[in-house]
Amino acid sequence: MADGGVKPKKIRCDACPVMCYIADGKSGACDRYANQGGDLIRLDALTIIQNTDHKLVPFLQNLDPSEWDGNIINGNRPFITAVGAGTTYPDYKPAPFIVSQDVQGVDMVTVVTEGIFSYCGVKVKIDTDRHIGHESDIVRVSGEPVGHVTTTEYGSKMLSLGGVEHLTGGSKAEGRITCSTLLSLCNREAVEVVIGEEGHEITVVIQAGKAPVIDGIEENLMRVGCGSAAIGMFAKQWLNHVDEVIVVDDHITGVLSEHEAGKQLDVPPTGIKIKGRRSTPGRYFQVAEPGTGWGGTDIEDPLTILGPFNPKVAQPGTRILMVSTTGEQSGYYELDKNLEPKLKQMPQKLQAASDLIAENCEPSICSVLFMGGAGGSLRAGVTENPVRLTRSVKNALTFVSCGGAEAYVWPGGGITVMVDVLDMPTNSFGYVPTPALVAPIEFTMRVEDYAILGGYTQEIKSVDQLSRERVRTVGKIENQPDPMHPSNFSWAKDRA
Numbered sequence: 058m059a060d061g062g063v064k065p066k067k068i069r070c071d072a073c074p075v076m077c078y079i080a081d082g083k084s085g086a087c088d089r090y091a092n093q094g095g096d097l098i099r100l101d102a103l104t105i106i107q108n109t110d111h112k113l114v115p116f117l118q119n120l121d122p123s124e125w126d127g128n129i130i131n132g133n134r135p136f137i138t139a140v141g142a143g144t145t146y147p148d149y150k151p152a153p154f155i156v157s158q159d160v161q162g163v164d165m166v167t168v169v170t171e172g173i174f175s176y177c178g179v180k181v182k183i184d185t186d187r188h189i190g191h192e193s194d195i196v197r198v199s200g201e202p203v204g205h206v207t208t209t210e211y212g213s214k215m216l217s218l219g220g221v222e223h224l225t226g227g228s229k230a231e232g233r234i235t236c237s238t239l240l241s242l243c244n245r246e247a248v249e250v251v252i253g254e255e256g257h258e259i260t261v262v263i264q265a266g267k268a269p270v271i272d273g274i275e276e277n278l279m280r281v282g283c284g285s286a287a288i289g290m291f292a293k294q295w296l297n298h299v300d301e302v303i304v305v306d307d308h309i310t311g312v313l314s315e316h317e318a319g320k321q322l323d324v325p326p327t328g329i330k331i332k333g334r335r336s337t338p339g340r341y342f343q344v345a346e347p348g349t350g351w352g353g354t355d356i357e358d359p360l361t362i363l364g365p366f367n368p369k370v371a372q373p374g375t376r377i378l379m380v381s382t383t384g385e386q387s388g389y390y391e392l393d394k395n396l397e398p399k400l401k402q403m404p405q406k407l408q409a410a411s412d413l414i415a416e417n418c419e420p421s422i423c424s425v426l427f428m429g430g431a432g433g434s435l436r437a438g439v440t441e442n443p444v445r446l447t448r449s450v451k452n453a454l455t456f457v458s459c460g461g462a463e464a465y466v467w468p469g470g471g472i473t474v475m476v477d478v479l480d481m482p483t484n485s486f487g488y489v490p491t492p493a494l495v496a497p498i499e500f501t502m503r504v505e506d507y508a509i510l511g512g513y514t515q516e517i518k519s520v521d522q523l524s525r526e527r528v529r530t531v532g533k534i535e536n537q538p539d540p541m542h543p544s545n546f547s548w549a550k551d552r553a
């Protein structure tokens with residue numbers, strides 16, 4: 058920092074353990090702080106959410122200082138986010154902003170800091186049927202392991218990326234690439250990952266809010282249900298237009314004539330034989346290998362999952378529809394005199410039924426959720442007694458937000474939060490080369506509760522005392538609660 062009189066050539070940044078020496082006109086290793094004429098400044102603007110109906114605006118859109126009249130509380134009630142707020146280090150120092158304001162007659166305070174998260178990562182949900190790797194397969198970026206494939210959810214594949222093991226537990230390159238991968242994903246940029254072992258790699262381009270690109274092909278639709286569910290949902294649409302329907306699915310392939318839905322609609326047996334493991338009537342597992350073909354299987358010709366028809370039951374001329382879980386692939390067949398299915402022109406009404414499946418599918422997108430643990434050191438910037446903050450959060454006396462977006466706080470010990478990066482202002486995240494991710498976190502509570510948990514009450518400033526050279530004002534995002542609203546807190550519920 059400047060020390061009056063003669064300015065030193067380099068100043069020391071004390072905002073993180075790296076402790077950069079920064080020359081005049083230069084920025085530190087993280088590009089978040091700079092030496093401006095001997096003063097250490099935070100380069101990004103402090104982001105303030107105005108309580109309006111507008112969507113968040115892109116970063117840097119509102120940065121021209123000449124357009125700012127210095128009053129950060131003009132307009133509606135503001136919420137001071139931690140984006141651009143800066144970090145204090147070591148941990149006993151109070152958070153950079155501890156701001157109070159009156160909210161419906163209640164003195165509220167928000168404690169704001171850009172947390173340095175060594176324990177953090179992202180959970181990625183990729184809406185697709187296509188096979189992108191087996192559970193526990195390693196996910197790599199630039200050849201470095203950054204995470205793994207986790208469970209498949211309904212219509213989606215899940216990745217777990219980052220975490221302290223990759224950030225600190227491997228090589229220097231692994232930590233660096235993991236950190237830059239998390240930073241890009243959290244700031245809504247596209248990242249190309251490679252999943253699986255040599256010879257079986259699958260490339261996926263992930264970007265929050267955008268369709269995944271799998272091995273160069275952009276995904277289109279997310280299934281409305283598994284093969285069995287599709288039979289249940291659409292059985293009535295097919296009735297009288299076809300004798301048999303098979304919805305091909307890597308997980309649960311459905312067969313109309315055997316399925317309970319078909320039984321209840323009096324669909325007679327067709328003598329069909331499905332290769333795969335029968336689970337319950339009309340529901341088959343493992344009809345093929347996982348892949349990028351029909352319904353997330355590796356097949357391009359659906360007839361490969363059929364065995365010979367039972368000649369005691371099957372009739373020449375039997376009409377068969379085979380369709381994938383998203384309705385994007387379909388084929389119409391009729392049994393010939395040898396009881397072999399032959400491809401025919403799809404009747405118009407059946408095509409409409411297939412189109413109905415596709416119509417009921419949602420657009421495929423990638424969702425990126427930041428997950429991090431607000432450790433004792435971060436909590437120490439809020440109170441000298443960090444465990445009291447944890448208790449206050451658990452008792453719904455303190456509301457946790459990240460860049461103004463409501464954070465889901467995991468049950469159990471500590472303050473482990475999860476938040477959708479699309480709900481946060483753009484460019485909310487930074488990094489330090491330790492390596493760790495820098496993410497905004499705000500704790501909002503009544504002033505009286507802040508005093509009880511041992512907060513730095515002497516550091517509280519009224520919101521109208523705040524002045525900052527550069528401020529970015531963004532509108533409140535539609536689906537997010539106002540962090541200061543009484544309905545977030547147990548005391549308001551007790552009062553009601």
Ligand code: SF4
Nearest residue numbers: 070073076077085087
């Ligand atoms: S990495 Fe950034 S925050 Fe850390 S000391 Fe250097 S300039 Fe400061």
